[in-house]
Amino acid sequence: MKLASLLKAAKPETDIYVFYTDLRAFGKGFEEYYKKSQKMGIKFVRGKPSHFTENPFTKQISITVEDTLSRQVIESDFDLVVLANGMGLSKASDPIANFLKLAKSEDGFFKEAHPKYKPVDTLVEGVFIAGTAQGPKDIPDTVAQASAAAARVMVTLAQKEFKIDPILAFVDQNKCDGCEKCLENCPKNAIVMNGNGKAEVVEALCLGCGSCIASCPTEALDLHAYTSDQLYAQIDAILLNKPEGEKRILVFADNNCTYRVADALGVRKMKYTAETRIMRMPSSGRVTPNLIMYAFKKGADTVLIGDCEINNLPVPWTSKVGKENIEVAKKRLEEAGVQGDRIFFEEFNAGALQRFIDTVTNISETMKGLQPITSEVKEGLCQRK
């Protein structure tokens, strides 16, 4: 519209047509701009050109398009055709994205931490975004967003000390044998080797997602507030005194979505099968194969692992790690001779109350056909007592 009116102003004798499918100039003062273009004599025709051909002699381009408002097909020659493409993020952004480990959303632009509450934050602490890096926008919106980002930066810089979440990974220096397996399993590169040949977590970088824990063969790697000892003890308590003949679904519920769903169900007094037992986890990535096997050993009949939907994951890689862990656990169950589908994975958003109920109901139904795992098999599932 801008180019068309500039051209029309410079050369009023040009006959300009704008073909569009939907037209609304949103934003303050822009609808007036549209009217002004019409007033200048630019002709707006609703319809998407479907065919372009070039006359090999005159080099004129012929367009066929339906004027969908008058239901007529226009077939005409033009001296100049300008195509208007959708906006995208430049390729030059890739090195920045890789360097800062910034996530991109489905549309290819940088992803904000939360579209409503944290629109200029990224998932990386201390990195902020503004302008067309985040999505297509005009100059006033860019300036507004950039001001917000600058303010967020000032908040960060004004602090003498930067406080971070205490839920962080740590390495038990006595247990670690320096095998380095964990290093490549943290997508944030938050684990490094220290001078003693042992692994160490850089706390400023760690997001506390728990995705690295499963990679450590010696269980030296652990997560504060969700330590392996704590989690094993929880499983013990949950499955203690399970009556003969009853069955149990153990739900490993990620803290951001699945656990909130369970919480909301309780608040609203909505009922789901009493076979369900829920354990809070930081993410599905923290659910190690060892934990799953231990749950079966202690009497769980099925295990459900819940995490957020892929687009809402607070840490984007956790569900991928969670699913990998599940595959490992499934193999171990098979090798131990345990029959049937017993491990389930489901993505929830925080409002998926009914779906949670349906999911556990379905699992409960399939459980009816499952034989209990014999105690000899159970013994072999996990080394931990």
Added chain:
Amino acid sequence: MPKKIKLTDNGAEFLKQIEKLSGETITMCDQCGTCSGGCPFVEEMDIMPSQIMRMTMLGQMEVLDSKTMWICASCFTCTVRCPRLLDVSKVSEALRQTKLRQAIDNINIDDISKEEAEELPSIAVVSAFRKFTS
């Protein structure tokens, strides 16, 4: 039957002519249809008032062969309702003028009987003469 139309320089010239005669900026028309929706005579017309605007904008001179501009009574219903403050009746008038200035003589005054003269819309008769005077 869907038609294929061609955008021509003559058509663009025609639009300019009608815009000049009517004083209306026809490219401002949004094709919202308010004029056609409110026109009390729309059922008598072969094409709707909003179509007149569109065809003129696209330079389709066959708009001059439509009956609509002769049926338009310049009642201004469309004029007061157009969200773009356009005056369709002025465009109708400009089209009538243009058609008349082609000076095609369809009426032989001697052939009109007295009864017919009483039936005929006076606007048509007056126009028939006016084409030779203006």
